[in-house]
Amino acid sequence: MSTTTEKKPRLTTSAMIASIAGEGQRVKAAPFGKALVELAQERKDIVGLTADLAKYTDLHLFAQAQPERFFQMGMAEQLLMAAAGGMAKEGFVPFATTYAVFGTRRAYDFVHQVIAEENLNVKMCCALPGLTTGYGPSHQATEDLALMRGIPGLTIVDPCDALDTEQAVPQIAAHQGPVYMRLLRGNVPLVLDEYDYKFELGKAKVLRGGRDVLVISSGFMTMRSLEVADQLKADNVDVAVLHVPTIKPLDEQTILAEVARPGRLVVVAENHSVVGGLGEAVAGLLLRSGTVPKAFRQVALPDAFLDAGALPTLHERYGISASAMSQQIKSWL
Amino acid sequence: MSDVSKLQECAYRIRRYALRMGEVQGQGYIGQALGWADVLAVAYGHAMSYRPEDPKWEGRDRFLLSHGHYAIAFYAALIEAKIIPEEELETYGSDDSRLPMSGMATYTPGMEMSGGSLGQGLPIAVGMALGLRLKGNPAFVYNSMSDGELDEGSTWEAAMGAAHHGLSNLICLVDINNQQADGPSGKVMGFEPLADKWASFGWHVQRVNGNDLPAVVAAFDAARNLKEAKPRVILFDTLMGKGVPFLETRDKNHFIRVDPPEWQQALSILDQSQA
Numbered sequence: 001m002s003t004t005t006e007k008k009p010r011l012t013t014s015a016m017i018a019s020i021a022g023e024g025q026r027v028k029a030a031p032f033g034k035a036l037v038e039l040a041q042e043r044k045d046i047v048g049l050t051a052d053l054a055k056y057t058d059l060h061l062f063a064q065a066q067p068e069r070f071f072q073m074g075m076a077e078q079l080l081m082a083a084a085g086g087m088a089k090e091g092f093v094p095f096a097t098t099y100a101v102f103g104t105r106r107a108y109d110f111v112h113q114v115i116a117e118e119n120l121n122v123k124m125c126c127a128l129p130g131l132t133t134g135y136g137p138s139h140q141a142t143e144d145l146a147l148m149r150g151i152p153g154l155t156i157v158d159p160c161d162a163l164d165t166e167q168a169v170p171q172i173a174a175h176q177g178p179v180y181m182r183l184l185r186g187n188v189p190l191v192l193d194e195y196d197y198k199f200e201l202g203k204a205k206v207l208r209g210g211r212d213v214l215v216i217s218s219g220f221m222t223m224r225s226l227e228v229a230d231q232l233k234a235d236n237v238d239v240a241v242l243h244v245p246t247i248k249p250l251d252e253q254t255i256l257a258e259v260a261r262p263g264r265l266v267v268v269a270e271n272h273s274v275v276g277g278l279g280e281a282v283a284g285l286l287l288r289s290g291t292v293p294k295a296f297r298q299v300a301l302p303d304a305f306l307d308a309g310a311l312p313t314l315h316e317r318y319g320i321s322a323s324a325m326s327q328q329i330k331s332w333l
Numbered sequence: 334m335s336d337v338s339k340l341q342e343c344a345y346r347i348r349r350y351a352l353r354m355g356e357v358q359g360q361g362y363i364g365q366a367l368g369w370a371d372v373l374a375v376a377y378g379h380a381m382s383y384r385p386e387d388p389k390w391e392g393r394d395r396f397l398l399s400h401g402h403y404a405i406a407f408y409a410a411l412i413e414a415k416i417i418p419e420e421e422l423e424t425y426g427s428d429d430s431r432l433p434m435s436g437m438a439t440y441t442p443g444m445e446m447s448g449g450s451l452g453q454g455l456p457i458a459v460g461m462a463l464g465l466r467l468k469g470n471p472a473f474v475y476n477s478m479s480d481g482e483l484d485e486g487s488t489w490e491a492a493m494g495a496a497h498h499g500l501s502n503l504i505c506l507v508d509i510n511n512q513q514a515d516g517p518s519g520k521v522m523g524f525e526p527l528a529d530k531w532a533s534f535g536w537h538v539q540r541v542n543g544n545d546l547p548a549v550v551a552a553f554d555a556a557r558n559l560k561e562a563k564p565r566v567i568l569f570d571t572l573m574g575k576g577v578p579f580l581e582t583r584d585k586n587h588f589i590r591v592d593p594p595e596w597q598q599a600l601s602i603l604d605q606s607q608a
Contacts (some may be wrong), residue, residue, distance in 0.1 A: 073494055078487040087463060089446075090464025090467075114447075114456075117439070117447050
């Protein structure tokens with residue numbers, strides 16, 4: 001044993017305001033907040049509500065731009081969702097923000113009964129989806145998609161980056177009915193501008209083709225999947241990436257058409273528990289339609305209460321970093 | 334100004350419609366309906382603006398039935414208000430009826446919310462009141478709720494929110510019949526001193542006998558005419574089964590037991606007391 005202690009740089013727990021952007025990555029600040037401010041200039045029916053998290057959901061920009069249309073509901077998520085429903089009943093298009101854990105787990109019955117059962121026009125935009133904070137299970141919404149997928153008539157959006165987010169805002173506002181959008185806030189990576197891509201609500205898009213592996217992904221796992229595709233080129237593994245930013249309703253036609261192309265390992269990659277998210281949605285679709293890929297695998301968070309810690313450490317530990325995902329895919333080939 | 338004898342007739346008809354619906358199903362929350370009939374009569378016969386032929390009229394006062402199981406009482410009030418036709422009460426609780434056992438906005442004209450998951454009416458009312466104020470619409474939002482809903486945290490989230498936002502267009506009507514599923518409300522979860530609680534949350538509070546029509550009228554008028562920028566609550570002490578003595582004195586339960594021949598007996602007693 002060496003007597004000199006070599007100090008490794010210690011990663012610290014990511015703050016809630018931490019960005020998921022890697023070092024040196026191109027980012028855009030507050031794409032959701034800015035897009036909403038822009039849209040609210042022309043759409044006078046848009047109102048914003050939050051439960052003591054305007055600053056941490058980028059809704060403070062809307063509050064500054066449209067103070068009369070911004071409503072602080074305090075740290076009261078049941079009130080937040082029900083009052084948003086009430087405003088929708090009066091003809092407004094409320095954007096309600098909080099963290100995903102509180103918007104789903106805490107306010108679930110209010111989303112279900114007040115908003116969804118009456119098909120009210122509320123847009124729930126909830127930050128810290130999946131594993132995007134190191135605060136532990138209290139703040140990690142690793143099962144939000146599973147919960148929200150169970151609600152009839154609810155549209156669910158899981159954007160990849162800043163471009164996806166800012167393009168989604170006017171489209172979810174234009175959609176008649178309730179929407180749950182997983183919100184990336186702060187300095188959000190910008191990736192999809194390098195592809196021939198536009199966000200279209202309800203559509204899955206092939207970002208790149210590939211003969212060996214088809215990755216079907218949503219959220220920032222699409223960004224990871226694109227990195228993985230680049231990394232695996234060196235191993236002569238050709239990876240296609242199908243981005244599915246709308247989790248519900250699922251673009252079944254596009255997914256089935258891609259999976260039906262023979263000879264590819266199908267991997268569903270998501271920033272969510274292995275239970276009840278995009279992976280199981282796709283698996284169910286494939287089984288029901290009798291579309292059988294060469295093999296089917298999931299890159300997802302384990303069905304467990306996750307650790308606290310630094311995000312890069314946790315993403316590596318739970319297999320949703322680009323390097324962990326690359327290794328995993330190679331092991332499956 | 335509506336006179337009290339007209340409202341008394343109105344309350345009598347609401348009780349009658351409710352008993353007839355109870356007879357259709359052989360069950361129902363008839364104790365609550367009879368107890369709440371006077372408040373509903375004053376709401377629809379005196380206080381509220383609405384157009385029977387256009388239940389979604391933008392200028393209407395909104396009435397939220399948070400306690401969805403009071404639907405039997407509320408349908409009776411909607412019939413009295415001529416928003417739904419009297420003959421439809423024969424369908425109460427039947428398949429494909431517009432009058433399900435628990436009230437839902439998607440089923441019934443004049444029903445403003447899907448109640449039943451208790452404690453949701455008041456926070457919805459907060460959003461509607463904010464929306465009306467933002468539109469410059471002077472309508473009131475009434476939230477009708479049971480004393481059992483005082484147990485729900487969301488009621489108090491909304492109570493704080495309504496006061497914080499100074500919602501003077503919000504009037505909450507609480508039925509204190511002191512009965513919930515597991516027994517007397519005060520024993521299930523003590524809520525007194527209730528007037529002090531609401532007052533400390535920043536509300537204008539009145540507590541009256543909810544079966545004393547002149548008092549109910551006065552309370553509605555005071556709540557509507559108050560100039561202070563604060564939400565208003567009226568706590569109504571009511572008697573379950575009111576108007577049918579053998580039900581008033583029967584052992585109280587969430588459901589009052591009514592044997593098949595008793596529906597007709599109840600109707601006759603009600604009719605006699607009216608005549």
